[in-house]
């Protein structure tokens with residue numbers, strides 16, 4: 001049966017009494033139907049309400065063929081016909097009223113200032129997104145839209161809903177479609193002009209205006225519910241709205257992206273914008289404390305630090321190179337005779353806590369000698385980094401040599417063309433690994 005929609009009649013109704021029509025088991029819980037409800041079902045981009053029916057949590061609310069269905073967590077004790085009490089989670093509802101009404105304001109301002117239509121909206125849990133029929137949006141234009149919306153909020157204009165017969169709605173849309181400056185200009189004249197002169201207010205004493213020009217195409221119903229933001233926006237909508245624009249508090253664009261040639265702008269609206277401001281100013285203050293200056297100087301301070309960091313990194317790289325050269329000159333070189341009688345050199349050294357670049361530099365410097373095998377093991381404190389390299393005339397196959405020794409350090413690795421890199425997790429096996437490599441080299445065939 002058709003449910004009477006109390007949220008349409010009074011969007012500020014928080015608690016209500018209704019008669020139980022049915023409570024049926026469904027896949028997700030229990031579906032409750034009432035003769036009337038203040039719970040807004042998901043629709044028009046606005047999420048469904050939460051709250052309680054006779055104390056039982058409402059998990060979701062959906063609408064089909066005029067009937068509103070409440071998904072509740074448990075079976076209701078009452079029998080059909082009984083009177084129940086419904087109560088909304090008002091904090092959540094008010095948040096979405098701010099988001100939804102704020103979205104009307106944003107969409108109307110885009111149309112008014114830029115002649116750009118809204119093609120879809122998303123009311124998420126952390127921000128409200130508006131997708132525009134535009135592939136690009138200049139920063140200055142977005143700033144102007146934000147200014148305009150906040151000005152309309154400051155004027156605290158009334159927001160009203162009214163039901164009108166479909167035939168009283170003008171077929172021409174207020175915005176006149178994409179890029180149609182003339183039609184956009186007509187609407188810019190104000191809501192009063194759009195619905196036939198006068199103040200544009202729908203007070204009960206006034207005769208209803210004869211023609212309404214809307215922001216977007218209305219649904220094809222005999223009676224259409226229109227929502228007007230006085231002198232600013234008029235569109236068909238079944239959602240829940242604030243009573244005055246001032247209740248939206250503050251609207252701020254926090255980001256934008258282009259997806260499939262359409263700009264999407266993310267907004268923080270109402271209490272969300274206030275919290276966002278709180279978080280941002282706390283973060284700015286914390287940064288200023290950390291940087292030891294005023295908040296207004298933080299950016300300059302960070303730039304200075306980044307410059308210092310860049311210079312320090314470049315100095316560290318030069319010092320590391322120099323250190324690698326000095327180390328390469330002092331490391332002991334062992335002369336070995338391979339199993340076939342040929343002579344080989346070996347440099348094997350254990351380091352601890354050295355940087356990856358230092359080990360790489362050192363390995364390359366040492367492997368410049370043609371008949372040499374270089375094995376450097378660096379204990380990082382967490383694992384062993386293994387670096388093995390051979391000189392140009394050393395034909396030793398590193399992988400063959402190393403693989404039997406890897407269990408000593410529980411390691412693995414790989415490489416080609418005289419370069420092999422790996423790591424091991426058994427740090428105490430480092431010395432045995434290096435000794436094993438020496439033995440293996442002596443029994444390996446020479447170049």
Ligand SMILES: [Zn+2]
Pocket residue numbers: 100101104227237238239240241
């Ligand atoms: Zn609406």
